Amino acid sequence: MVTWIRARSTPAPYRAALRAEESRFRAPQRGDPSCARGFRIFELRNGPRKRAGSTGQTPRGDLMSESTRPPASDEPAFRYTAAMAGEIEARWQAYWARHGTFETPNPSGPLATDTPVPGEKYYVLDMFPYPSGSGLHVGHPLGFIATDVFGRYQRMLGRNVLHAMGFDAFGLPAEQYAVQTGTHPRVTTEKNIERYRAQISRIGLAHDKRRGVATTDVGFYRWTQWIFLQIFNSWYDGEARRARPIGELVAQFEAGTRQTPDGRAWSRLTAAERADVIDGYRLAYISEAPVNWCPGLGTVLANEEVTADGRSERGNYPVFKRSLRQWMMRITAYADRLLEDLDRLDWPEPIKLMQRNWIGRSEGARVRFAIDAADDGRSPGEIEVFTTRPDTLFGATYMVLAPEHPLVDQIVPAAWPAGTREVWRGPERHSTPGEAVAAYRAQAAAKTEVERQSEGRQKTGVFTGAYAVNPVDGERVPVFVADYVLWGYGTGAIMAVPAHDQRDFEFARAFDLPMRIVVSPGAGRPADVDEWVEAFDSYDAQAVNSANAEVSLDGLVVVEAKKRIIAWLEEKGTGTGTITYRLRDWLFSRQRYWGEPFPIVYDVEDPTHAIALPDRMLPLELPEIADYAPQAFDPDDATCEPAPPLARANDWVEVELDLGDGRGVRRYRRETNTMPQWAGSCWYPLRYLDPTNEERFVGEQVERYWMGPRDAEDVGGVDLYVGGAEHAVLHLLYSRFWHKVLYDLGHVSSAEPFRKLFNQGYIQAYAYTDERGVYVPAEQVEEVDGVYYFEGGKVNREYGKMGKSLKNSVTPDEFCDNYGADTLRVYEMSMGPLEVSRPWETKAVAGSFRFLQRVWRNIVDEESGRVRVGDAEPDLETLRALHVAIAGTREDLNNLRFNTAIAKLIVLNNHLTKLPVVPRSVAEALVVMVAPIAPHMAEELWAKLGHEGTVAYTPFPVADPQYLVADEVTCVVQVAGKLRDKLQVPPDISEDALRELALASEGVQRALDGRGVRTVIVRAPKLVNVVPA
RNA sequence: GCGCGAGUGGCGGAAUGGCAGACGCGCUGGUCUUAGGAAUCAGUGCCCUGAUAAGGCGUGCGGGUUCGAAUCCCGCCUCGCGCACCA
Secondary structure (H helix, E strand, O other), X not given: OOOHHHHOXXXXXXXXXXXXHHHHHHHHHHHOHHHOXXXXXXXXXXXXXXXXXXXXXXXXXXXXXXXXXXXXOOOOOOXXXXXXXXXXXXXXXXHXXXXXXXOOOEOOOOOEOOOOOOOOEXXXXXXXXXXXXXXXXXXXXXXXXXXXXXXXXXXXXXXXXXXXXXXXXXXXXXXXHHHHHOOOHHHHHHHHHHHHHXXXXXXXXXXXXXXXOEOOOHHHHHHHHHHHHHHHOEEEEOOOOEEEEHHHHHHHHHHOOOOOOOOOOHHHOOHHHHHHHHHOOEOEEEEEEEEEEEOOOOEEEOHHHEOOOOEEOOOOOEOEEEEEEEEEEOHHHHHHHHHHHHHHOEOOHHHHHHHHHHHOOEEEEEEEEEEOOOOOOOOOOEEEEEEOOHHHHHHOOEEEEOOOOOHHHHHOOOOOOOOOOHHHHOOOOOOOHHHHHHHHHHHHXXXXXXXHHHOOOOOOOEEEEEEEEOOOOOOEEEEEEOOOOOOOOOOOEEEEOHHHOHHHHHHHHHHOOOOOOOEEOHHHOOOOHHHOOOOOOOOOOEEOOOEOOOOEOOOOEHHHHHHHHHHHHHHHOOEEEEEEOOOOOEEOOEOOOOOOEOOEEEEOOEEEEEEEOOHHHOOOOOOOOOOOOOOOOOOOOOOOOOOOHHHHOHHHHEEXXXXXXXXXXXXXXXXXXXXXXXXHHOOHHHHXXXXXXXXXXXXHHHHHHXXXXXXXXXXXXXXXXXXXXXXXOHHHHHHHHHHHHHHHOOOOOOOOOEOEEEEOOOEEEXXXXXXXXXXXXXXHOEEEOOEEEEOOEEEEEEEXXXXXXXXXXXXXXXXXXXXXXXXXXXXXXXXOXXXXXXXXXXXXXXXXXXXXXXXXXXXXXXXXXXXXXXXXXXXXXXXXXXXXXXXXXXXXXXXXXXXXXXXXXXXXXHHHHOOOOOEHHHHHHHXXXXXXXXXXXXXXXXXXXOOOOOOOOOOOOOOOHHHOOOOOEEEEEEEOOEEEEEEEEOOOOOHHHHHHHHHHOHHHHHHHXXXXXXEEEEEOOOEEEEEEO
């Protein structure tokens, strides 16, 4: 229990306080002569302004000289100004760095210390920043400041706090920049990281800098490659519901406990055949799949890198769907677990919902329809469909195959069968089904996905000329090709039930197909389906017209009907109940230079099977190559082939290696694709834990300490993960997947990477355009009566992102010059709740600055620079103000409500302002409570108040309940729910006494105006509500 | 189209069934000043009133539940986000 406030005793006389203050300045000189503190004190005594720009002693004298708000000449010498803030901040940041104040000990391994780690820990994490070339603006650090405040608070609660920041530094921008300027991506990346680090450290974030790894560090991506191989060398055991090493699969085949695909004994298979079988199980595998191919960038792209109108986010080049051989990750194997475990996470509900929708689990059935023997006598096959409504099987009146469906070619007969309607032959009324289908498929292939959609929901398609047989009633139904059926989902084929599916309904109307009602819509609809204007797709209804000789669904509600028909289908062997997901496997390769190389080689004599490099050959470093640009293509040429830059590094690609597999030195070709940017961000939280471990990607004990589950129910993971909602699905789903594989293989003890997630809002800004539509500097725009002017001319106001090109960007550096980092921290935290986006308003910053200035003035005399607190005990009113503030601040900080926490500290500070002398004990409590938010000023004041060392580990004050109850409370008196009077009453007043008082009160009498009283609601001691007759 | 979230002073926001507008910006007035774009003190939802007291109105709009609703329920409007023919 933390109770230092009450434990404090023997208040020292005022003069002693002054002595303590002075000794505090001398003390550090003993331990650290390089600090030159005496010199600075001298300067401080002579006023902060003189020092601006004059000293090489402070780390950032150059920055301070840029202060654009020079104080007026009569300003008190010891006022808290931007210049003084700059000096204090630089000095304490240097102190923290020198003393390793925020170097967090591990329980074991390289970062362990001699002393045991605290039992309670807290791992707070920001989403991995990408160090872009344009540096930070004040919007970026919002979340960083929040985690820092929270982490510092946790530390003051006695916990071992881990907070670090590294960089997600691979990626296309550095590569693009390299192409333009000839600078190596590593040079650009390192420069950007350095710039970011400088900007971030100026904000005073309590990061353990030893842990700030970058994905581009060889020591980091060595383990990214290792994890990739773990995934590559694993398969998903559906029975056990977990990943297992591939060796255990081989053992099953060898023992005969698992059947080979064609039933032959494992020993009878050739090495290549075995490799084929095994590759079909791996969690990382190569497959031929339709991908986003962007010739303009020379690489395939992930879906998230393609804009809504089908162009590359970067460069705005066209993107084509191309079937290419690419690396995939079998994330779909984890679909169920990724879905189920969402329930165990403390995440915002909307994010969970987005993941649920993205995974898109739907229960239904696969049903096989026999293809009716074609006129030319070719042997009939089967079409398998997926449906979520097998209960409507009796209402299926036609079928549809996706244009890409391979069966299409096989079922098309030579001529249109009898009964083919005009519209079924396509708009050109083709004379054979072959022509019609070929034309339709060509048309569909030429369209981008976006084009398919932008043509509205107009249903198109053609008849294949083939019929299939409905297994429930033997009826022949025509088979169509239409692009409203997607090849990528389910089986790429559907049974169409137009009466009960809106899409099928529209198609049926367009193609003059029959409809059959098999789910009763009740009395609300005409009995004749021809009169319907839309499909009836409710689940809350009963089946009708759905019976054959063996099974009847009639009268059953949808859920029951589904069960019965699935049972029947399974019994007849024509269908099975099944589950389908919207989630697709994850395309994992890129044709880029600036990414992690795959630790994979191919035997030159068998180039189809990927071979893992043994661990001892890691890291596989990126080779230096002369030309790292992806090969340039005509951006509109959809037919060209990707050519990864690494393929041009011949000396690197062609290698002779002994892989230790007993075959000796052989010739291999390396994989020339690189991994996507997501790879490093999938596991970086684990590396922060143990950044220098060379034996393991993270020490076992270290991982268990920081991320292990707290109890049997807990999934473990980072205690608090803060970042924007834009990563709701991709990053958060990918890293959950990787983490689960590592968990299954026994490498980590936590089942999930992020126990609690918090989505911060964004800082937005106004931008202004003149009459030409050109952006003008937002800083210089003036508002008069709601109209905005720049240099005398009217300008338009827009609201949105902050950015250099919008001329509304404010950098943390210029902000710190003008106000100081502590003001930036207070302002950003007080603007509103963390989860809400808010507009930046430079003029509103003054309030935060003034708050700090007043805290300073309450403790330090602005004229003399001396501590001006008194040692008298605080009066009761002050004690109450203090303890109310303590209780409120704790409550707010616990719930990440920084804005209201600051408001409570302001209230306390404003109270202290009115006192002739601020009591020392209250001043100290205030400084400690301010410390998480404005740590530099708090350190300075804490030292001035006579304390040695940092305030960062000082226990956070605890409220004394005795001061939380007032001896009088305000009772609200209402009449008919409207406020009519207020009474000052003792908190323990009885209901009856309060009722009497209220009824007798002037306000009640006036409001009643002679009316009688029906009821009186009494909620002692806070409220009475009189209900008039 | 479907799903999710949000609408409160001039502005950012507070209050999650019990005093609407904490705290801050801005604005108004006073102090100090040669000066104020500094600091400081006071006031500030709107309406009525000379001002006060008292009163009326007020949390996007309309209805409901309740002694009592910004808060809970139903319908609508507006804005933001996500998904978008997923069978």
